[in-house]
Amino acid sequence: MKRLVLAGAGHAHLHVLRALGEGRWRGVEVVLISPHPRQIYSGMVPGWIAGHYRIEECVAPIPPLARAAGVRYVQGAVVGMDADQRRVRLADGRVVAYDLLSLDTGAGLALEAALATHPGVLPVRPLESFVARWRDAHAALVRDPGSRVAVCGGGAAGVELALAVAYRLRVETGSEAPRVVLASGDTLLPGHAPGVVRRVRTALAQQGVELVEARVRAGRDGLETLAGGPVRAQWIVAATGVRPPTWLAGAGLALAPDGFVAVGPGQRSASHPQVFAAGDVATRVDAPRPKSGVHAVRAGPVLTANLQRALAGRDPLPYRPQRRSLYLLATGPKEAIVSWGGLAASGALAWRWKDWIDRRFMRQYQKPAGD
Ligand SMILES: Cc1cc2nc3c(=O)[nH]c(=O)nc-3n(C[C@H](O)[C@H](O)[C@H](O)COP(=O)(O)OP(=O)(O)OC[C@H]3O[C@@H](n4cnc5c(N)ncnc54)[C@H](O)[C@@H]3O)c2cc1C
Structure with a gap:
């Protein structure tokens, strides 16, 4: 055997x-x-943060899948x-x-040491720890209306997370005061068409997300740009790429x-x-x-x-x-931006499409074969 x-x-x-x-x-x-005895589906995490999904809807439980497959699961x-x-x-x-x-x-997550040791840092990988730590950060952010979040990373994950956090805080606190900054590094959404980037800028502005198009580092009093400009935030969501x-x-x-x-x-x-x-x-x-x-x-x-x-x-x-991948970027409310090669589109229909694809994908693994 x-x-x-x-x-x-x-x-x-x-x-x-x-x-x-x-x-x-x-x-x-x-x-x-x-x-972990479950697999969290990253594509639905921004929707979970925004309040559109329960976490159970975003996970595939592993032991029943393994059992149905006759596979021995070793945690x-x-x-x-x-x-x-x-x-x-x-x-x-x-x-x-x-x-x-x-x-x-x-x-793994590419995270520079100075940022990794910041007391308010929430690395997005592993997702299981991020989800657990986000719950605490979210509760603290709701309790303290003066506190702010910086999302570091100008890729699709950083953009979606910044928009989701800003939207959720607005909905829950009823305040439109800007509390989220997206530190995108030198390029916002590298590899995506100019039309997509334009729509993302509009969505960020609509949700009151401040955009800092510069690389940041952990300074003495929190975050700062490499040029020394302060980035005021108690919490840092690090979506800084892979290693x-x-x-x-x-x-x-x-x-x-x-x-x-x-x-x-x-x-x-x-x-x-x-x-x-x-x-x-x-x-x-x-x-x-x-x-x-x-x-x-x-x-x-x-x-x-x-x-x-x-x-x-x-x-x-x-x-x-x-060569090309379809991206459906969630923008906070139940809306999304479509990015496909040089094409860009956005709106509520794009969200419904994304929601349908994601739920259909997860259903395959939430109900093991034979059930
Ligand atoms: C917030 C967020 C949103 C994203 N949205 C999108 C999106 O909309 N579209 C898209 O294309 N990409 C998206 N991504 C990127 C996407 O998550 C990754 O590219 C994708 O998860 C990679 O899948 P994978 O199967 O390689 O690994 P993963 O999904 O990371 O799964 C790895 C598995 O291995 C397990 N594991 C980890 N370490 C070990 C170990 N040492 N030993 C044994 N098991 C281990 C983990 O627990 C997990 O079960 C997003 C990422 C983030 C963080």
Whole structure:
């Protein structure tokens, strides 16, 4: 009997679990290792902050999915790996050996040390800790009308979070006083069309979000721009981009220049044929793409097929990730901005589209196969 270890309950592995629930793979024991018994769907988190969703609507519970798939769930985090010896090490010291390994553990947050030690910092990754800490920050923000939040990061996550926080505080306190600043770095929404950026600027202004288009750092009295301009905020939501998990450096796997697992056209490791990786933890050396949930989701079916093929001793099927991704950026109220290549659109219909896509995606994993 071969052992397939799935590390991380990320988007692509949710698909693998679902496929296993629909029909078992013969001659293989499957083990899933992930630190939390639920997977929070990042695409719905801004909607949760804005007050449109309950957290239960944004999560996939892992134990029932694993049970339905005949998979043994091990609650734990991989902190080390020996790719030559085919084993992973968990934070509590356990060692799990594998014949075939699939990594979908996501990325870490790129956060400079000075910001990381700020007492009011809320790193968006891991999402589980962010969600827990946001509850406390939110309660404190509602209690103290003079307190302010800085969201650091000018990508889609930073924009959506700034808008969601501003909207929620306005709704709950009934005050339109500006309390949120978005520190976007040098470029607001890199990679998106000018029409999208224009609409985002309008949405930020509508929600009273102050935009600081500069890089910031933690100063003596809180945040400041690199030029020394003060950014007054007690809470800092850090959506500052991704970095590779630290344990990858000693794993023995070939890494891409960005430090993530180097994989080829079939999501297979460039150095170890018995290792596959998908989602943010992997970089396609033949077709690099920005890290995003869209690519993690799209990799699910090909990863599933290729794990089965690898178990049967067959070569993986190639897969070409799409060049353009559809982004639906939530803007606080039940409205969204559509970003698709050079196209931009916005409004309530875009929100309804996003809401439909997200709920439909999550429903697949909230109700395991056979239920
Ligand atoms: C607030 C926010 C909003 C976003 N919105 C969007 C969006 O609208 N569209 C979009 O395309 N992208 C969005 N993103 C980016 C998106 O979240 C990521 O690209 C996506 O989650 C990557 O999926 P993944 O499967 O690689 O990993 P993840 O979704 O990060 O899942 C990783 C899994 O691995 C587990 N894990 C972590 N470490 C370990 C370990 N050491 N050992 C074992 N298991 C581990 C985790 O608990 C989790 O189950 C957003 C990000 C944020 C923060």
